[in-house]
Every structure is written in C-alpha cells, then in structure tokens.
Amino acid sequence: MKIAVCVKQIPDPAEEGSLDDATKTLKREGKLILDDSDAYGVEMALQLADSAGGEVVLVSMAPNGETNGLRTALAMGAESAILVSDPALQGTDALGTAKVLAAALKTASPDLILTATESTDGYTGTVPEQIAELLEWPSVTFAKSITIDGDKVKVERQTEVGYDEVECPTPCVVSVTAGVVEPRYPSFKGIMAAKSKPLEEKTIADLGIDASQIGWEGARQEIVDVAEVPAREAGEVITDEGDAHEKIVDFLKEMKVV
Amino acid sequence: MPPNTQDTDLLDIDDILSEEEILLRDSVRGFVEDKILPNIASWYEAGRFELDLVKDLANLGIFGMTLDGYGGGGARARAYGIALRELEAGDSGLRSFVSVQSSLTMNGIYMFGSEEQKNEWLPKMASGDALGCFGLTEPDAGSNPAAMKTNAVQKGGDWEINGVKTWITNGSISDVALVWAQTEETNSTGGIRGFLVPTDSKGFSATDISEKASMRASITSEISLNGVLVPDEFRLPEATGLKAALSCLSEARFGICFGAVGAARSCLETAIDYSQTREVFAKPLAALALTQDKLVNMATLYSNAGLVAMHLAALKESGKATPAHISYGKRNNVAAAREIAREARSVLGANGISLAYPPIRHMANLESVYTYEGTHEIHTLVLGQKLTGHSAF
Numbered sequence: 035m036k037i038a039v040c041v042k043q044i045p046d047p048a049e050e051g052s053l054d055d056a057t058k059t060l061k062r063e064g065k066l067i068l069d070d071s072d073a074y075g076v077e078m079a080l081q082l083a084d085s086a087g088g089e090v091v092l093v094s095m096a097p098n099g100e101t102n103g104l105r106t107a108l109a110m111g112a113e114s115a116i117l118v119s120d121p122a123l124q125g126t127d128a129l130g131t132a133k134v135l136a137a138a139l140k141t142a143s144p145d146l147i148l149t150a151t152e153s154t155d156g157y158t159g160t161v162p163e164q165i166a167e168l169l170e171w172p173s174v175t176f177a178k179s180i181t182i183d184g185d186k187v188k189v190e191r192q193t194e195v196g197y198d199e200v201e202c203p204t205p206c207v208v209s210v211t212a213g214v215v216e217p218r219y220p221s222f223k224g225i226m227a228a229k230s231k232p233l234e235e236k237t238i239a240d241l242g243i244d245a246s247q248i249g250w251e252g253a254r255q256e257i258v259d260v261a262e263v264p265a266r267e268a269g270e271v272i273t274d275e276g277d278a279h280e281k282i283v284d285f286l287k288e289m290k291v292v
Numbered sequence: 293m294p295p296n297t298q299d300t301d302l303l304d305i306d307d308i309l310s311e312e313e314i315l316l317r318d319s320v321r322g323f324v325e326d327k328i329l330p331n332i333a334s335w336y337e338a339g340r341f342e343l344d345l346v347k348d349l350a351n352l353g354i355f356g357m358t359l360d361g362y363g364g365g366g367a368r369a370r371a372y373g374i375a376l377r378e379l380e381a382g383d384s385g386l387r388s389f390v391s392v393q394s395s396l397t398m399n400g401i402y403m404f405g406s407e408e409q410k411n412e413w414l415p416k417m418a419s420g421d422a423l424g425c426f427g428l429t430e431p432d433a434g435s436n437p438a439a440m441k442t443n444a445v446q447k448g449g450d451w452e453i454n455g456v457k458t459w460i461t462n463g464s465i466s467d468v469a470l471v472w473a474q475t476e477e478t479n480s481t482g483g484i485r486g487f488l489v490p491t492d493s494k495g496f497s498a499t500d501i502s503e504k505a506s507m508r509a510s511i512t513s514e515i516s517l518n519g520v521l522v523p524d525e526f527r528l529p530e531a532t533g534l535k536a537a538l539s540c541l542s543e544a545r546f547g548i549c550f551g552a553v554g555a556a557r558s559c560l561e562t563a564i565d566y567s568q569t570r571e572v573f574a575k576p577l578a579a580l581a582l583t584q585d586k587l588v589n590m591a592t593l594y595s596n597a598g599l600v601a602m603h604l605a606a607l608k609e610s611g612k613a614t615p616a617h618i619s620y621g622k623r624n625n626v627a628a629a630r631e632i633a634r635e636a637r638s639v640l641g642a643n644g645i646s647l648a649y650p651p652i653r654h655m656a657n658l659e660s661v662y663t664y665e666g667t668h669e670i671h672t673l674v675l676g677q678k679l680t681g682h683s684a685f
Contacts, residue, residue, distance in 0.1 A: 106318075218351065219351070223365050225312050228315075
C-alpha cells in the first residue's frame, strides 16, 4: 500500500511571527519547520506501512524551495517526498493549495492520502475535503485511528461525544486528528538516512497547472482585515479567609459550570 | 516569552552545525521538552529513574551512536556531543545514564572486547534490550584507581572475582557489569584487567545508594562481588592495564564537556526568563544592572564552555584529542556550569530553591559531575603536569 501524507512547512510557532502589512498574511521568511499537526499523519502513515506493508510518500508545497520540514518527516521514516515549489505559489488560497496538492498527489498514485485536520499557521481546515473532491475520492475526517482491511479502511472518527466507526473504500482521503498518536522523534540513523532519500521538486508547469488558478491572481479568498487578539483580562484573586471555597463555588455556579 | 537559543548563546555557536546536526539537536531537545521536563522535578524528588526512557533513548539512536557496526550509528564525535548536551539540559542523571551505557560500557567492549563479546553485547545494548554499568571506583580507591582491591584470580579456566565497587551508575538495573580487577598478570602496564560480568552471576549483588542529595533521578549502586566465577572468554582480551579503563573514561569525559553546556543552558534560560517576568521595585528584575551583570557573566561562561566543547569535538574528529585536552574541557565546562547554576539560583531568589525551577536540581547534580569522571582537582593536576612537567599527584 502506498500512503501519501500531505505536510506543510510553517514558520516556527515558538518564535514570534509577523504579518505582511500589504497582504495581511503571515510572513514566511527564513527557516520553516514541519507543522506539528502534520507529524500525527506522518506517524500514523508510518505505523500503517509498518503493519500492513507499504511505503510512505510526503507531498508538500512551498513558494521558496524550503525542504527543512520535509527532511524532518523523511528522518521519521517516510521513503520519499514531492515538493511543489514555485514562486507563482505565493498568495495561493486554500482551494488553490488543494488544486496543487491534488495534482502532485496524482503523480504519486497513492492508495490512501492522510492529512492533518488543519494547519497550525492557516487554520482554514478545508484543504483535505477539497483535495478529495478534486480527486473525486471519498473522504473521512477527524480520524483517531485507522486500520486497513483489504480494499477499505476502517476509521474511528472523533466526534464531540465519542467516536463513529466508519468504513470507506480506498483510494480515499483521511484527515487525522492531532494528538491521537505519539509522533516518533527522528533517530540519528533516520536523520542520516534522510540525506539520501529522494526529494523531487516540481513546478506548477510540471503539474500542468495554469498560473491563473493559483497565487494572488487565482485566490478567491481575500483577507480584508486583521486585528490583535484582545489581551486577557486579569483574573480575580480570592484571598482565603475561611470562605474561599464558598466563593469559588459561587463563582462556578455563576459561570454555570457547576 | 522565553528566550530562544540564539538570544542565550551570545556567540551563536550552533550556527556552525550541519543540517543533520541541527535536526538531531531539535529531535533530542523535543524529546527532552516533551518527556523529561514535565516530569523531572517529581522523579527527582521521588529519587526515581524512569526505566521507560531506555527504549525512547534507544529509538533516538543514542546508545553506541559513534560506534561503527554492531548496531552503532557511526556518528562523528560532535553529533554525539550535541545529543548529550541536549539530554543534560533535561537532567544530568539522564546524560549520566547514557554516558555509562554508551561511552563507558559499550565503548569499552568496542575498544577492548573480542569479536564474540562485541556481537554478544553491543547490538542489544544499542537497542536498549541490555543495560550495562562500569565498575572501577571502590570505597577506598577513587582518584587513585590503581589502588583498587578488587581482584581476579585464575581458577582452572575461570576467573574468581572478589571485591566491592561503589558509586556505580545503573548498577542495579544492568545486565552486564564491566568490572576492573587486579590480577597477577604482569606486563609493562600492570595487572588490571576488565571483565564482562553478567549481573545474574552467582555472588554478584548490587545495592542502591538511596540517601543522595544529588543525581536523584539516576540510579547509583554499590556492587559486591563475592567469589564470582566467570570464564576467561568474559575477560576483555585487549584491555591490559589501567590505561584501558582510563581510555573509557576519556570517552565519557568528552560527553560531559558537552553535557555540562546543556545543564548550563537550562539554568541560564530559566534565569533570563524569570528575571523578565519577576518585578522588584516596580520594574523587572532584568532591568536591574546587578541582574544584568549576573546574566552576562553566566552567558559568557556558557558560550565559552560551548566553544570549548566544539573545539574538543574538532580535535577528537581529527584524532588529535589528548587526555589533557579532555581534562581541560571537563574541568572548565563543569566548573562553568556549576557556577552558572549557582548564579541562576540566586537570580531566582527564594524560588531558586524550589524544584519547580531547574537551577537547584542542576546545581545539586553538578556537584556530582564536578567530582565524578576525574575530580576537578585531578584534572587540575593533569594540566599542571602538562604545563610544568612535574607530577603533583
């Protein structure tokens, strides 16, 4: 079984990001790292490939040829990677991203595509289903576990109250909920092996994509305004004079928590 | 917002690392941040070493990382140093565990063992399926190991070993102990020989030293060998004389040069972070000149120690590192880390004595590191001899 995992390389969330004044989008200069939320999909794919046999291929896009995050996922154990890198990708919106990824995924001919539910820098959460629609494949969202059973996958799909058991024929697209597996830390041997793993770079022309469909020109989504997150209000300090527990209970009742 | 490494290291030393070394650094650092830091204070307080960590460390590929073959990773010295540096930013006990498993025991077997011994022990030690310890120090023989009383006497084809070893990291959890003992063998380098003693051998026992105020998240044992019989095939054939044991120590000391820098980073980052959020006289502690003086002194010691470690790695990789070079690094870097830990503790004021913050833990740990693997004083004598030609031992 060939499992493709869509991964995104994003600015390190541990460092303070800044927005481009003109485009109101996140500046993506400098080193990019593997989005943490994608590490779960990579781990799940590696576990599936270990148990069911098969290989894991990564698919990513970036305007500037960045490979750092892909190297991390290759060091975790994926066999190869496809990076769509083209200056024309700058400003591509969610649907444009899905078009590019779907085209790149087609070239890999996977049996199963895993994605995160959303990226940590964009948070649109729409790309997985858009990819499925573009490929005309079924999709399952919010997987907490996946097992391969012949020509179908059995998915435990997380819901607010528990989980649904869903079966879906392959090929299909499954988005993986963050935190459901423990992503492995790249080992020293994995890191050294990643150096020589195939990482194929493609342009949009290689994929036969019309430049007008992507980038700023193709974006149908526009960020019209951005605002600072309001500062958190200071909490109330309750000094214990023997009745602190009552005050806390009253407060919780007022909040309708208890 | 806590400072990133670039802010803490005034010389941006990690800028010279390769892409792979940075990936390794980030992988080990991520492991420490996720698995060690949230738990280490409670493990430390409880005096517990978490055995579940063994598999995690093996999966990172750290055991036998520099060995060629036998499950080793074939890493260069600097990469191994970086891994140990990041582990000790978690806790010196964690780094000590790896130093004993990897630098002392696996390396000892790799350098001095027979092909059979290497095949028997190294792959399963690399995968964490077997643990090892290193028995050199005795209750009455520390800095002068040549005075060891543990002895091995040939009885037919076997060796009978008797003696006591103490301050043995990993002693009670090990599957094999590399025990150094006096024999009646004679050659120019003396009669000390190394034996691979399975810890389930009759007459072998290990008792943990529990009343410790340092290295509490690490297992330290006393080992008794009462008429332990091992076949001659368990003797390390290439280890003739004390020099063999000392060359294992050189490997471990190299790792300590890097490890100490990790402990120092943890303390320095904590001090900077704390000084920016703690207010005194209506301004951040960090805005006081006295605090800045402390922080700059700490940061200078830290970056200098980092440079020493990198230089030692370069010497080691080019085959030029001498025991005196390693003594310089161990002596300088541990003393620097110890000083940084103490100063960080003072920046944190009363909170500095709480295990909720790392400096007091590192400070207590570094007292052990200051003394083990060649005391600070012994390394001073090594360097004194190097400069003057006079041995003051």
